[in-house]
Amino acid sequence: MIAVDFLLNIFSDHTVRVVALGAMILGVTAGCLGSFAVLRQQSLLGDAISHATLPGVALAFLITQNKSPIVLLMGAALSGWLGMALVMAITKMTRIKLDTALGMILSVFFGFGLVLLTIIQKLPTATKAGLNKFLFGNAATLLESDVITMSVLGLLAIFLVALFWKEFKILVFDYDFAQSLGLRVHFLDVFLTTLIVITIVIGLQMVGVVLMSAMLVAPAAAARQWTDHLGKMVFLSAVFGAGAGVAGAVTSSLVIHLPTGPTVVIYISFIVLVSLLFAPNRGLLWDWIRAQRGRREIQTTAMLKNMLLFSESQTNPFHPHDIAALRAIGKGALNKTMLELKKRGLVESFAGNRWALTQEGLKMAKHLMEKYEGHLNAYSSS
């Protein structure tokens, strides 16, 4: 109940509501577009583009002397887009690889942005404050008008993804097939990346240029673990993005000296970790369980086989053997293996820790042996 009261109190605060709404929009948009970036193995494109927006923000301010978000974000979008175009041009026209081109654009644009920022700081107009929030983001300074801008851009981006869903899907999973269908893949490529630029621009005030890329990559990487279906992945990714965004933005606007971008990244990283470990089927936990199961299967099979060999040397096939004898030939967790076999009714135990096959066990062991020899023959004859 305390938690509910706490939440109700938080969300009755106007600022927090605005912040949470903005974070949700960012999370949904970034999660949605990020899925495509991650699936296309272009996770770091977002990193390059978001750094490349910095000079645009600074230049827009220098030229217009106006700090309204729309102007600054237009500048950001333009320079982010230019950075992306340069990455494409460099990788297409030279032998320089994508990672190098991304790293260059990222750092050189950011450096140029820094030059412009230092020039702005020395301006007499002294309205420089506020540009710094583009580095790490500051959710607390978000205004209602900012959130409206974000919503319009975000909804537009999501609407366009829905409209071009089929095309993007083919583009992501089979580029060559898309081309052979006569789709204009280059156009779609640029279009999809433009939507990513828009997403990044939405997030700049909230999480800043340095960590915006994590907003794109992490929700999608987490969602990927839960499903093999694109639609479900995009949906989950949007949910994760929104969840982490809201949690991070609210936390950082409540706690002083807590920058929003890093806080959101910590939340979303936690979601990724949980997904990597526990997602059904793909999670590492299930991998581990499957491996354990497989190992136990091999151990029980081997033990049955050994006991069959033993029983064939006796006149009575159900003659019990001492555990020490079994230990001499079987390796691994012997007790566990025997108990497992007993549970399945394949062996029975006698006084003095002696063990024997049951009727069922003998049948099973012979069956396994035949199967094994069948495999062996098939292998040696091939």
Added chain:
Amino acid sequence: MLTPQAEIIILASLVAVTCALPGVFLILRRVALMSDAISHAILLGIVVAFFYTKNLASPLLLFGATLVGILTVSLTEMVIRTQKLKKDAAIGLVFPFLFSIGVILINKFATNVHIDSDCVLFGEIAFAPFNRLIISGHDLGPQGSWVMGGILVLNFIFISLFYKELKVSTFDPELAASLGFFPVVIHYVLMALVSITAVGAFETVGSILVVALMITPPAAAYLLTNRLSRMLLYSALLGIFSAVGGYAMAKALDASIAGSMATMSGIIFMVVFIFAPERGLLAKLLFRKWRQWDFATQMLAIHLLQSEMAHAEEKEIIVSHMQDHMLWNSEYTSEVIAQCLEDGLIKKTGDKLSLTSYGREKAKTIISRPP
């Protein structure tokens, strides 16, 4: 005694060369963005070591940061090995996480000490001359230069001692493994060097601009040569150009020196991108143009040769017929003919064309060339 200006330029050049050397291997091994990841993540190491020592000049910072750099590499590779995520996503997840922890620690617990996220992101080379190395009363110059110089020597020694191993494991990891060169060990040592270099440079140019100096000059050098040794040399030289040019730019604009250095390295790359012999944009365009002309003149010569051999009607070699046959427009036809005349492939009598003996020889070699 050097002026502060000269000291800054020397330090900047030192940083540039130190970064460029491991950078060459980063881009050749296609792990350029590991420099981005490392240079961000080391912030965490610096912060933690700083909380421990309370001294920004402590060598423990270098150690802590290098450790976190290697941690970043191994964490990223651990995530890749699970096969749940691709390489790019793994990089994009690990370093923002470590970096975020670092930034939060700084903002939360170090608000009133001399370390903040801006100084880590941007560095401030202009302050370097104030921090001097003084041993038993002798002023030996800025401390930063000595640190950077030490790291440069370290990089240089590593690269020259293991040049062969680095070369083979970069261009052919399987061969390196089969020769017993331990490519994994070399990989991690290289990453450790990248970390050390990034830490050394972060104070002067900041963590993001380290990336510019590590990647951009080697990328430009990559367009200029096919030899590893020359690429190393060119990268170092272009790095120095970026440093000196960047300093001049910063003076002229009264702006951040580190930012200007990064910008200058970008400008140098663009110049190389456009004007590089062979691999530059211009060279490629000119080559394509030349190929077009070459093809056209060859076609004309072959056409004349064939009509000669077939004893064709005279109209075959009349200029006006040329364009119908080749489907060229009249302007282009006359340009090609002019080119052929200039090259001495054909001669023109009235409006009839015929091959010169040189042109005939050339056309014959072209058509007899095996496909």
